[in-house]
C-alpha cells in the first residue's frame with residue numbers, strides 16, 4: 001500500500017477473525033516499526049507478543065478481577081480523568097462506536113459488554129504488550145518513544161491487511177499480564193496492542209473517528225503567506 005493510503009485508511013479494529021497471525025508477518029511488522037526514531041537511538045521498548053492459551057488466561061483472569069472490583073492497576077501515570085475538550089472528543093468517538101454497533105444510550109447490558117470486550121483485548125488472536133526499561137522510569141522520552149513505535153507498528157500491520165487497536169484496557173490488571181507473560185521486573189508495562197485479521201462484519205470496525213483541522217491543531221509562525 002502507498003504510504004498516504006496506509007495512514008489515511010487505518011482505523012482502530014475492535015472485532016477480529018479468530019484466524020492465527022503467522023509469526024513471520026509479526027516479525028516483519030516489528031522490523032518495520034523498529035525503524036522509528038527514538039531519543040538518542042535509545043530504543044527503550046520491548047515487545048511481549050502473546051497468543052494462544054496464555055493470552056486467554058490473561059483475558060479471563062483480568063475480566064474476573066475487574067468484575068470482582070479490583071482497582072485499576074496500570075503501571076503508567078494516567079493522570080486525572082479527561083475533562084473539557086478532551087472529554088468531549090472521548091465521548092465523540094464513543095458515540096460513533098455505539099451508533100455503529102446499534103448500542104442505545106440506556107442499554108447498560110450491551111454497554112457493559114462493550115467495556116468487557118476491551119478488557120478481553122477485543123478477543124484478538126494476538127496481543128503485543130509494549131514495555132520499556134525501568135531504569136528510564138522518570139524519563140518522559142521513554143513514554144514518547146513507546147508511543148512512536150506503537151504508532152509505526154499499527155501502520156505497518158495495516159499495510160499487511162492486519163487490524164489493531166492500541167489500548168490501555170488490556171493492561172488494566174497489569175500484575176495479571178506480568179505474571180502470565182513472565183514480564184521481568186526491569187520492564188514497565190506501558191500499553192497493549194490487540195492485533196489480528198479484521199472481522200469485516202463487525203460494524204465498529206468501519207468507524208472513521210473525527211479529527212480537528214490542521215488550522216485548529218497547528219500554529220504557523222514566521223511564514224510569509
Ligand SMILES: Cc1cc2nc3c(=O)[nH]c(=O)nc-3n(C[C@H](O)[C@H](O)[C@H](O)COP(=O)(O)O)c2cc1C
Nearest residue numbers: 010011012093118165166167168169170207208209
Ligand atoms: C494511548 C492509547 C490508548 C488507547 N486505549 C484504548 C482503549 O483502552 N480502548 C479502546 O477501545 N481504544 C483505545 N485506544 C484507541 C483510540 O480510541 C483511537 O485510536 C482513537 O479513538 C482514534 O481512532 P482511530 O484509531 O480509529 O483513528 C487507545 C489509543 C491510544 C493511542
